[in-house]
Amino acid sequence: MKGIKFNTDFESVLSPLENDVLKVLWPDRRMKVRHIYDRLRPSRNVALSSVAVILDRLHQKGVVEREIETGRGGVRYIYFPLKDRAQFEKSVIDTTVNSLIDKFGSTAVAYFNERFAEERRK
Amino acid sequence: MMCSECALGFFFDPVKIGIIAVSLFVAILSLCMVLRRDLPVQRRVYFVYLHVAALVFPFVYYLLFSGCSALASGCSRFLPTVYLIGLTGVISALVGSVAAPLIFLYGKSRSASALQDTRLLGFLEAECRALAIRVPKVLVVDTARPVAFSFSGLRPVIFLSAGLLDLLDRKESEAVLLHELMHIRQGSSLLRFSSFFMRLFSPLAGFASLRHELNNDEAAADTFAILRQGTDVHILSAKQKVNGYFEFSEAS
Structure with missing residues (x-):
């Protein structure tokens, strides 16, 4: 990163x-x-x-x-x-991701797939 | 079984309309008595309840009358009608004077637990002895909002919120207890509740505000706390903290 x-x-x-x-x-x-x-x-x-x-x-x-x-x-x-700090961080990420998917639908999902694949390659 | 003829005929029966008119007249008359500042506060409180009971009366009367066939006596007979009016009066008086305060107290007590703080309770007992009044029960309400209020019924009760006790130090808590003790002694909690009750039930409440008396009672309760503690530092800092809470809560 x-x-x-x-x-x-x-x-x-x-x-x-x-x-x-x-x-x-x-x-x-x-x-x-x-x-x-x-x-x-x-x-x-x-x-x-x-x-x-x-x-x-x-x-x-x-x-x-x-x-x-x-x-x-x-x-x-x-x-x-x-929640401890780590659990709270996860819940914030979860909320953020959910709101992005709600807002942008398949575009957001495609972007995440692309981005995670990129991260794995690294 | 609903007696639909009775229910519809209710609005065209001159006797029943007359009874309702008398009830409304009593409501207005009692409201005028509430406005009279030359009367003792306790007496004016009775008129608040009479006013509410008189306003409730037509509704209870109509509801009972609509179901009159269930009484198996018919609607048009004289005696059952008299019984019906009597029953309406009793129900209206119960709703207007007994049920509402009891429901209010029960609702508040359900979410509250008895104060266990022996030092604060010891202080309260000593002050009650000095005032020659019955020691009130102190209940802690589970809310973060800093509130304190009292109720002087058969057994006086002081409600303190856990949020209030969180904010105040010992001397400030004592100042609040002294303030509430004065309200119990004055019977002003009843006045405050009656004012709230009247605003809740009566569309005419705007004409008979008890705000002036309530402000006077607040000032007298503060003065009492200041005199007992020999300083205004504690009651003022308690008020500052409570006001600070609500100001910050609204602003942020």
């Missing part, structure tokens, strides 16, 4: 803040809103309430799941990703 830079962000399917929140959540797996906020704060100017909105949105999109945890600190949501 010479000359092609693979973008490890998912800005085509996620907003920049959703992307940043997921980057924090993937390695640590289970986190509270406040912990995610604490991790994001040094690198970007963001409010706690904005992080809460983004996490709820990711939950609605089915990217993260949440549970209510009751501990010494009171009642808190614990968020965790439903």
Whole structure:
């Protein structure tokens, strides 16, 4: 794949803040809103309430799941990703390919065949 | 079995039209009472329910009357008609005053669980003792939207969302609880619900807004929290966080 830079962000399917929140959540797996906020704060100017909105949105999109945890600190949501990074990448590719096939039909399929054959020859 | 003759004849019967006219007159009269600011709030709330019940009355009456043949008494006899009016009145009153609040509470309680935070509950009990009011049940609603509301019925209940507790620190949560306790003491949750209920059921609700009273109650609840905590820092920061959530949610 010479000359092609693979973008490890998912800005085509996620907003920049959703992307940043997921980057924090993937390695640590289970986190509270406040912990995610604490991790994001040094690198970007963001409010706690904005992080809460983004996490709820990711939950609605089915990217993260949440549970209510009751501990010494009171009642808190614990968020965790439903897919790891690799699985999420696959689902993004799957969605993108499906939308291309839906839009361009046999032209897209022919192009993919041609392109995959080319890749195999390499 | 449907009594189609009765159902069609309903609209041409002067007695029935008269009954409906009286019902609408009561609805308008009770709406005028809701508008009277010299009356105590609790009494005005009763008129909200009377207003809704009077509006519901013609519909329930028609539905019962349409099925009158099933009562095996016929439609034209005097006594069954009186019974029918009585039954309509009871059903309308139940719908207007009891069923709707209960359905609302049941719906909210279904998705909620009891708060287990002993420190916050301890704080609440101490404040209730100071206020000499019954300790409300605190339920956590499973939603990320930061909301808090209370209901003062037989057993007062405070609903807090998990999203709200996520955003607030301990002092801010205490400020919200104090705010809701004041609403319970004032009975303003009933006023708020009644206002919502009236807007939901009555096309005339626009003429009798309770917004002024609701704003006054909000200000009084905030003042109470500030006085109890000795500072406005916590209630203001709690409000700022909640407003920030909804502003960001709408903007992005």
